[in-house]
Amino acid sequence: MSRLKLGIPKGSLQDATLDLFSRAGWKITLSSRSYVPTIDDTEIECLMVRAQEMARYVESGALDAGITGHDWVVETSAAVEELSELVYAKQRLARVRWVLAVPEDCAIRQPRDLEGKVIATEVVQITQNYLAKHGVKAHVEFSWGATEVKVPQLADAIVEVTETGSSLRANRLRIVDTVLESATVFIMNRASAADSWKREKAENLILMLQGAIAAASRVGLLLNVHRDDLQGVLGALPALKNPTISALSDPDWVAINTIVEEAVVRQILPKLKAAKAQGIVEYPLNKIVL
Secondary structure (H helix, E strand, O other): OOOEEEEEEEOOOHHHHHHHHHHHOOOEEOOOOOOOOEEOOOOEEEEEEEHHHHHHHHHHOOOOEEEEEHHHHHHHOOOOEEEEEOOOOOOOOOOEEEEEEEEOOOOOOOHHHHOOOEEEEOOHHHHHHHHHHOOOOOEEEEOOOOHHHHOOOOOOEEEEEEOOOHHHHHOOEEEEEEEEEEOEEEEEOHHHHOOHHHHHHHHHHHHHHHHHHHHHOEEEEEEEEEHHHHHHHHHOOOOOOOOEEEEOOOOOEEEEEEEEEHHHHHHHHHHHHHOOOEEEEEEEOOOOOO
């Protein structure tokens, strides 16, 4: 039987990835003492690998495919195929940024102010590329973690990843510039990507994962409305595309089924009620295949 050897990111993305697979329809079970999880799909073989190392294992062919950050593909200069972005991160459905940060009261205001300075970071290659682009010579040191606390005693500046910037602000750091914007990506070994069965398996998996991501921030709304009030209700109702309108047993009434961003539900429900919608039902979604 053909199998797709798939790398699952261990570390900060682990829980979010396992939850995403669950919503997409795959149950991955991980033992606390094992790096080889089980998955309820006989055509997939999983292995837990740190996101920082994923790209080189996929490049070598030890894995057919894997999920990691675009930043780690760039950092390792791995020759892999990025099949798709999967826009989710540790805390939320969003991209992340690697930013140049300095102490709040520091005189460094722009990249050229880094000349001759010491920069601590986990992404040495990305930082060196950034400095070269700006024509700046500085000493870049690899940081094993807790990078925020290394300024100003151990480094003049840091390049650190952030989703919201809250950790940087908590450590009284100021962002000078964005070095690289990154998202989680589904990568594939180039030889494996040329294998028709493995590529189709990977693309079908991506389709379901993207569907789960698309559904995560949205809900479905089902409501009834008299035909005389239909235009008023439609005017209050944002939709993914056009809402589905179905006839009811009473010819004077119709049912509307639509998908909206969950964040706006609390604003639009009172408007729908005021527009004379009735029987409004909000329901969760597992996947939206666009």
